[in-house]
Amino acid sequence: MPYTNADLLESLREKIPTFRCIVGCHDCCGPVTASSEEVARLPVKSDEEHERALTDLTCPYLGSSGCEVYAERPLICRLFGTSPRLPCPNGMRPVYMVDDTTEQAVHRFLGSTRQVLL
Ligand code: SF4
Ligand code: SF4
Structure with a gap:
């Protein structure tokens, strides 16, 4: 069975460490781009919603209670705060930061796929 982009996406998701954010904080949510593969997993937003967010x-998926698509949030959202190159402005972080190999693999994946503005 071929190793697909979907497989790679799942594997990268598993390798990015998670951590607890400040309750109610969404300071790092803004206009972000993601691979078309990831965007295809998100509910469709209208042109008006996209324009208003921009x-x-x-981000059009930021609701009053935080990220509305948390389980499917893109890799770049997951990576934020887990790397010294994408530090949380509020000092939150996982116990162990993402390893360099995974971070580079995420950027390689994003660089090899069509990027779409959320
Ligand atoms: S990573 Fe930092 S800035 Fe982003 S939501 Fe979590 S606490 Fe807030
Ligand atoms: S998808 Fe979710 S976590 Fe990512 S920027 Fe939008 S609201 Fe924030």
Whole structure:
């Protein structure tokens, strides 16, 4: 069975450490791009919702209670705060930061796929 982008996505997701954020914080949510593979997993937003989010410099999936698509949030959202190159502005982090091999693999994956603005 061939190793697909979906397999790679799942494998990268598993390798990025998770951590507890400050309750109610979404300071790092803004306009982000993700691979078309990841965007295809998200519920469709209208053009108006996309435009409003871009005007407000936020993400169309950010709701009043936080990320509405947390289980399917893109790799770049998962990577944020887990690498010294993408530090949380509020000092939150996992016990063990992401390893370099995984971080590079994430960027390789993102660089090899069509990027779409959320
Ligand atoms: S990573 Fe930091 S800035 Fe982003 S939501 Fe968590 S606590 Fe807030
Ligand atoms: S997808 Fe979720 S975590 Fe990522 S920027 Fe949007 S609201 Fe924030």
